[in-house]
Amino acid sequence: xxxxxxxxxxxxxxxxxxxxxxxxxxxxxxxxxxxxxxxxxxxxxxxxxxxxxxxxxxxxxxxxxxxxxxxxxxxxxxxxxxxxxxxxxxxxxxxxxxxxxxxxxxxxxxxxxxxxxxxxxxxxxxxxxxxxxxxxxxxxxxxxxxxxxxxxxxxxxxxxxxxxxxxxxxxxxxxxxxxxxxxxxxxxxxxxxxxxxxxxxxxxxxxxxxxxxxxxxxxxxxxxxxxxxxxxxxxxxxxxxxxxxxxxxxx
Amino acid sequence: xxxxxxxxxxxxxxxxxxxxxxxxxxxxxxxxxxxxxxxxxxxxxxxxxxxxxxxxxxxxxxxxxxxxxxxxxxxxxxxxxxxxxxxxxxxxxxxxxxxxxxxxxxxxxxxxxxxxxxxxxxxxxxxxxxxxxxxxxxxxxxxxxxxxxxxxxxxxxxxxxxxxxxxxxxxxxxxxxxxxxxxxxxxxxxxxxxxxxxxxxxxxxxxxxxxxxxxxxxxxxxxxxxxxxxxxxxxxxxxxxxxxxxxxxxxxxxxxxxxxxxxxxxxxxxxxxxxxxxxxx
Numbered sequence: 001x002x003x004x005x006x007x008x009x010x011x012x013x014x015x016x017x018x019x020x021x022x023x024x025x026x027x028x029x030x031x032x033x034x035x036x037x038x039x040x041x042x043x044x045x046x047x048x049x050x051x052x053x054x055x056x057x058x059x060x061x062x063x064x065x066x067x068x069x070x071x072x073x074x075x076x077x078x079x080x081x082x083x084x085x086x087x088x089x090x091x092x093x094x095x096x097x098x099x100x101x102x103x104x105x106x107x108x109x110x111x112x113x114x115x116x117x118x119x120x121x122x123x124x125x126x127x128x129x130x131x132x133x134x135x136x137x138x139x140x141x142x143x144x145x146x147x148x149x150x151x152x153x154x155x156x157x158x159x160x161x162x163x164x165x166x167x168x169x170x171x172x173x174x175x176x177x178x179x180x181x182x183x184x185x186x187x188x189x190x191x192x193x194x195x196x197x198x199x200x201x202x203x204x205x206x207x208x209x210x211x212x213x214x215x216x217x218x219x220x221x222x223x224x225x226x227x228x229x230x231x232x233x234x235x236x237x238x239x240x241x242x243x244x245x246x247x248x249x250x251x
Numbered sequence: 252x253x254x255x256x257x258x259x260x261x262x263x264x265x266x267x268x269x270x271x272x273x274x275x276x277x278x279x280x281x282x283x284x285x286x287x288x289x290x291x292x293x294x295x296x297x298x299x300x301x302x303x304x305x306x307x308x309x310x311x312x313x314x315x316x317x318x319x320x321x322x323x324x325x326x327x328x329x330x331x332x333x334x335x336x337x338x339x340x341x342x343x344x345x346x347x348x349x350x351x352x353x354x355x356x357x358x359x360x361x362x363x364x365x366x367x368x369x370x371x372x373x374x375x376x377x378x379x380x381x382x383x384x385x386x387x388x389x390x391x392x393x394x395x396x397x398x399x400x401x402x403x404x405x406x407x408x409x410x411x412x413x414x415x416x417x418x419x420x421x422x423x424x425x426x427x428x429x430x431x432x433x434x435x436x437x438x439x440x441x442x443x444x445x446x447x448x449x450x451x452x453x454x455x456x457x458x459x460x461x462x463x464x465x466x467x468x469x470x471x472x473x474x475x476x477x478x479x480x481x482x483x484x485x486x487x488x489x490x491x492x493x494x495x496x497x498x499x500x501x502x503x504x505x506x507x508x509x510x511x512x513x514x515x516x517x518x519x520x521x522x523x524x525x526x527x528x529x530x531x532x
Contacts, residue, residue: 005318017421022504025436025479028491029418029425029502030315051486162291163303164420167315171489174317 004184008193009169010161012037014151015190030164034171038190040066046075048082050251053110056175060110060201063194064117067144068232074120078113082106085248105251112247114205118239125236132233145225148191177204186222195224202231206238268356269375274382276353278346278520281339285331286407287512292420293325296427296495297394298401298408300325310397314492322495329403332519347527355531372531379528383521385410393429395497410518414511418493418502424511425502427493430454430461430484433501440476458485458492458499 017036021044027035035044039058043065049057065072086106108116125131133141161169172193176184180200187193199219203212211234218227286300292313294301303313303320311322326334336343355371394416401408416427430453438446445468453461462485469477483501485492493500 022423024504026482028483029420030491032504033421160290163305163318163320164292164313164315166305167318167320170318171316 002185004181005169005173006161006166007169007184008172008187009165009167010153011151011187011190011193012168012172013162013165016149030167030171033168037168038062038172038193040072042072043075046072046079047113048079048086048107049113050107050109053113055171056110056197056201057108057113059175059194059197060113061117063191063198063228064121064232067148067191067194068141068198068228069120069124070140070144074117077120078108078116081116082108105248107251109247109251110201111205112244112251114201114235115239115244115247118235119241119244121232121236122239131237133229138229141229142225145191145195148189150188150192153188176200179203180219183219183222183224186219186224192224195228199224199227199231202235206234208234208238269371269378270354270356271378273350273353274379274524276350278350278523280346280516280519280523281342284512284515284519285335286328286515287419287508288331289325292418294322294418294427294493294495295414296416297398298328298403298405298415299398300328300331301495310497311495312492313494314490316489316491319492327401327403328405328407332405332407343523347523347530350524350527351531372528375528375531376525379521379524383518393432393498394495398496406518406522407515410521411511411515416500417505419508419511422508424505424508426505427495427500428503430456430458430499430501433483433503434461434480437472437476437480440473440480442471445471458490462486 012033015037018039019036019041021035021041022032023035034055035058039062043058043061047057047061061075061078065074083106086104089104089106128134128137173181173184175197177200180196180203183196187196196219199215203215206212211230214230215227218224218230286295289302292303294313301311301322301324303315304323306321306323308319308321313320313322355375407414418425418427431450434446434450434453438450441449449461449464452464456464462481465472465477465481465484472480482490484490491502493502
């Protein structure tokens with residue numbers, strides 16, 4: 001039985017950084033490390049999400065944008081949507097004198113992010129005139145996925161954990177739902193981790209037992225990529241404007 | 252033994268000459284250098300080195316997300332340097348010999364005593380010291396004084412500048428700011444009286460309490476600056492916290508540690524060169 005936070009911490013320590021951005025003021029040391037190791041700079045700064053679900057949303061969007069879509073337009077769209085809501089909120093705040101801060105509707109919930117991403121996936125499907133990802137598209141996704149090197153944990157150097165990174169591991173672990181935690185030992189790369197998180201949040205927000213059981217089967221066989229492709233295909237079909245509106249109202 | 256100065260170069264009898272242009276050449280010291288050996292978080296504070304440990308947090312601790320680790324002192328810079336010089340003794344002897352061979356025309360082997368010139372060694376030492384002038388240390392010292400400055404005679408503690416309180420992780424360097432120092436970065440965004448109050452309070456209060464005070468008076472801070480000030484001090488149980496020497500610290504990114512390494516390499520090279528010069532008998 002592995003210690004999951006040590007394991008995730010060791011993986012994170014050995015991931016190459018996606019960028020070297022350092023937020024001197026807003027974010028602290030471990031948050032900056034988390035961003036550098038796991039979230040593309042294109043995703044950062046675009047999205048306003050309630051603090052408790054912020055990291056989850058970033059992980060979800062990073063995998064969707066960087067690996068599945070190979071572009072970050074969905075983040076721009078989320079930013080535009082958030083700004084529009086914020087402007088409305090400001091008008092209301094001026095009347096009421098109450099500043100809702102990060103409790104306001106312009107700070108999205110994770111569910112809103114997932115649904116908006118789903119609508120984006122749906123639009124992509126309409127453009128490509130195919131209900132599901134085509135073979136060519138899957139091959140392109142796979143090529144991006146495989147670019148993420150697996151961490152070789154057989155080496156004592158890479159295997160070595162240090163306490164501080166155990167804290168980072170705990171941070172990653174807390175982004176993963178309990179029902180997905182049994183699959184953590186199969187994670188070997190940043191792409192695997194992204195696929196697990198992406199599949200996780202699909203299962204969390206869509207009551208689709210058939211798809212969920214297909215996803216679990218793929219995760220069990222350590223085929224994280226296929227699990228995420230199943231989630232992606234269904235996400236585009238399940239997401240709707242009505243569901244998004246409902247999620248925004250709940251914000 | 253009489254030295255003669257000709258055109259800026261130093262000559263000794265028997266045509267032994269110090270070649271000035273070679274004095275500050277790089278020595279290609281064996282890597283990794285001491286101090287920077289460890290591929291893990293290190294806090295360098297008043298000459299001591301701490302890493303995060305997994306024992307129960309005591310008077311010094313570091314919080315990463317929801318986990319808190321004790322800070323444990325590891326080998327002093329002196330112990331690490333001694334080990335480095337001992338483990339690399341054979342290679343360093345070659346480096347010293349090579350240096351003398353390049354710098355002193357007429358001597359190719361330090362151990363060659365056929366040319367006994369004690370004046371050459373001391374002259375060379377003097378010139379090297381002139382080439383590498385010592386700078387006055389200006390490291391700020393703001394802890395509670397529970398940890399005293401370590402003057403262990405190491406090259407690192409004697410000569411490295413701006414290393415009095417830093418954190419190193421993933422080849423990056425962070426300055427450690429006290430809470431009053433951090434808050435002072437935002438002075439202009441505070442209402443004057445409130446700034447004074449918070450600044451004074453932050454000298455002794457815990458981050459949670461400072462954050463609470465700021466949150467309860469948010470109308471006294473520019474709204475855009477508020478989350479910036481508060482988030483790095485304390486926002487939730489997921490916040491970072493560093494407590495050392497009776498003081499809370501906020502790591503502030505300085506840059507990659509390349510500049511630090513090359514500065515340290517330079518002063519280690521100076522030591523090796525001086526040792527080489529002194530070994531000329």
